[in-house]
Amino acid sequence: MILRAHEPIAAxxxxxxxxxxxxxxxxxxxxxxxxxxxxxKALQPRHAHYLPFNDSRGQAMDAGIALFFKGPQSYTxxxxxxxxxxxxxxxxxxxxxxxxxxxxxxxxRLAEPGEFTQRAFLxxxxxxxxxxxxxxxxxxxxxxxxxxxxxxxxxxFSEKVNALSDRIVRLRMLVxxxxxxxxxxxxxxxKYQAAAxxxxxxxxxxxxxxxARQGMILREGLHVVLAGQPNVGKSSLLNALAGDEIAIVTxxxxxxxxxxxxxxxxxxxxxxxxxTAGLRETEDTVESIGIARTWAEIExxxxxxxxxxxxNPQDALDSAITAxxxxxxxVLKVNNKVDLLSDGQAPWETADDAAxxxxxxxxxxxxxxxxxxxxxDELRRRLLDIAGWNPGAESPWLARERHLAALESARDRLAVxxxxxxxxxxxxxxxxxxxxxxxxxxxxxxxxxxSDDLLGxxxxxxxxxx
Ligand SMILES: Nc1nc2c(c(=O)[nH]1)N(C=O)[C@@H](CNc1ccc(C(=O)N[C@@H](CCC(=O)O)C(=O)O)cc1)CN2
Ligand SMILES: Nc1nc2c(ncn2[C@@H]2O[C@H](COP(=O)(O)OP(=O)(O)OP(=O)(O)O)[C@@H](O)[C@H]2O)c(=O)[nH]1
Ligand SMILES: [K+]
Numbered sequence: 152m153i154l155r156a157h158e159p160i161a162a163x164x165x166x167x168x169x170x171x172x173x174x175x176x177x178x179x180x181x182x183x184x185x186x187x188x189x190x191x192k193a194l195q196p197r198h199a200h201y202l203p204f205n206d207s208r209g210q211a212m213d214a215g216i217a218l219f220f221k222g223p224q225s226y227t228x229x230x231x232x233x234x235x236x237x238x239x240x241x242x243x244x245x246x247x248x249x250x251x252x253x254x255x256x257x258x259x260r261l262a263e264p265g266e267f268t269q270r271a272f273l274x275x276x277x278x279x280x281x282x283x284x285x286x287x288x289x290x291x292x293x294x295x296x297x298x299x300x301x302x303x304x305x306x307x308f309s310e311k312v313n314a315l316s317d318r319i320v321r322l323r324m325l326v327x328x329x330x331x332x333x334x335x336x337x338x339x340x341x342k343y344q345a346a347a348x349x350x351x352x353x354x355x356x357x358x359x360x361x362x363a364r365q366g367m368i369l370r371e372g373l374h375v376v377l378a379g380q381p382n383v384g385k386s387s388l389l390n391a392l393a394g395d396e397i398a399i400v401t402x403x404x405x406x407x408x409x410x411x412x413x414x415x416x417x418x419x420x421x422x423x424x425x426x427t428a429g430l431r432e433t434e435d436t437v438e439s440i441g442i443a444r445t446w447a448e449i450e451x452x453x454x455x456x457x458x459x460x461x462x463n464p465q466d467a468l469d470s471a472i473t474a475x476x477x478x479x480x481x482v483l484k485v486n487n488k489v490d491l492l493s494d495g496q497a498p499w500e501t502a503d504d505a506a507x508x509x510x511x512x513x514x515x516x517x518x519x520x521x522x523x524x525x526x527x528d529e530l531r532r533r534l535l536d537i538a539g540w541n542p543g544a545e546s547p548w549l550a551r552e553r554h555l556a557a558l559e560s561a562r563d564r565l566a567v568x569x570x571x572x573x574x575x576x577x578x579x580x581x582x583x584x585x586x587x588x589x590x591x592x593x594x595x596x597x598x599x600x601x602s603d604d605l606l607g608x609x610x611x612x613x614x615x616x617x
Contacts, residue, residue, distance in 0.1 A: 170238030228274030265613025279598025295419030372421030381429025
């Protein structure tokens, strides 16, 4: 990733492949000469001009709309030229190639992934959380995620972060003013109700963090691993949840040899459902590689569904599996094939009737039938529950792990500050220092203090042309 470069850049902005319209976008500091060279005339900013896109010999490659934005009134804050042509890969590549040749002496080059948005950030058109939201909006896999990404893009999350930042800075300024006048230091904390002010900030930060956590679930989704003995119905459950025949189902134990991942949505929350090779002792080389992969997936899971045959649950092999499951990862025991239970064996009248479930509690065993679909609604509810998803409190914005880490770091700093506050005024300087560090942590979210490495990491994960 090339940071803080100023050469003009160009890329196809629309998705690869055929489309109704395809857009080539160019951004740079002074594009007017290039605009004339490419379109044959000076373009009035923000007016749509229909004209031919000619090659160097004056032959039309395409005819389309040219749109010129004069910086800083543009997406990147620089001059921007858009050539909106017909959306075919060959014609777009030709027009792009011609642009690059025509702009060569001005230093025009292909844009790196995310470089347009990076320039928008570096030119203060948006902050870092908003720039990230651009990518999250493009990548949103559900309407709920898209809604939340749009809220972040419009600055709702940044505003909350900035408001908290400001309150921390105000408190810190009071403290530092007191430090400069030591004779007034006595009773500073009481006089300005510093502890109460700090308490209020900490409370609001906790609320913001809880919302950000919801936003992160919406962005990242949950990795749910289906594990259990061969033939218990893991692939059947994956297919039932996906509503499609994704994984191979046969009565032959050991059918699934490698993991199968399918993304589904439950109430808009993405879930990565991972079907794995059934766990058993085996001499088969391929199968044992598959089983090793199952364990690797189990180690990485956010949730493990331990599937068992409801007719014969928790046998010796299941107990061995239970014993090996990683402590700290939530495990749901799911007894499948309840449709095969005779009336006398049934754990309760109907699998959906959770009230009759003998072993109650959040980790009680679920009874389902991948074949009939019985119990699947309850399973979906429990998955959302384990994800920590609060259906009543849809996240107002999308958040990333990076944001959550920053919020938590600020929270920890303020907790230490609160400890100092209870020691009265002897440690005012330490109190002030923790406020400074908490402020810095929050500023990282909006990108006021960021390393080029971090920026490179963020923008390089964008698609080309964004
Ligand atoms: N054709 C086209 N559509 C697009 C984009 C684009 O670059 N081109 N976008 C790009 O990803 C998104 C829209 N984002 C944009 C954000 C700001 C400005 C802009 O010109 N801002 C100026 C003027 C604002 C105004 O007129 O109110 C500014 O902020 O000063 C343009 C597009 C989605 N649709
Ligand atoms: N009656 C009934 N049969 C089921 C149910 N779920 C799965 N089966 C059957 O059980 C057999 C095994 O199903 P799979 O989904 O392939 O089981 P698996 O756990 O993925 O098996 P492996 O690939 O061996 O690990 C198939 O014949 C399924 O049709 C169910 O809920 N009820
Ligand atoms: K299978």
